[in-house]
Amino acid sequence: xxxxxRTIGIxxxxxxxxxxxxxxxxxxxxxxxxxxxxIGIPYDFRLPTPERIQEKVWNKNTSRLVxxxxxxxxxxxxxxxxxxxxxxxx
Numbered sequence: 001x002x003x004x005x006r007t008i009g010i011x012x013x014x015x016x017x018x019x020x021x022x023x024x025x026x027x028x029x030x031x032x033x034x035x036x037x038x039i040g041i042p043y044d045f046r047l048p049t050p051e052r053i054q055e056k057v058w059n060k061n062t063s064r065l066v067x068x069x070x071x072x073x074x075x076x077x078x079x080x081x082x083x084x085x086x087x088x089x090x
Contacts, residue, residue, distance in 0.1 A: 016041060016073050042068035042075065063088045 020043040024032045034045040046052075048070050056070040058080050065082065066075045081088045 013073070017043075020073060021045070037068075041073060043073045044069055044071060047071070060084075060088065 019038050023038060024034055036043060053070060056067045056076055057078060059078050060080050063081050065078055067078045069076050
């Protein structure tokens with residue numbers, strides 16, 4: 001049963017990643033941003049930069065714990081509000 005659930009999860013992830021890439025590749029090259037969302041699921045295929053790493057995983061300017069993924073599909077955790085809950089500005 002666990003193997004079946006894992007296989008279904010991998011298949012769903014592959015469809016979402018493939019759909020996100022296809023969405024970008026269907027656009028003319030000058031309109032490709034390599035970031036966006038499909039059915040409410042965010043994606044970002046740009047290489048991470050120090051600024052975006054800080055924005056996604058150590059953002060002092062928001063109390064949001066769940067942020068769009070730094071690279072790939074889905075969400076990641078913003079650790080700053082977890083470790084400094086009283087210091088967060090909204």
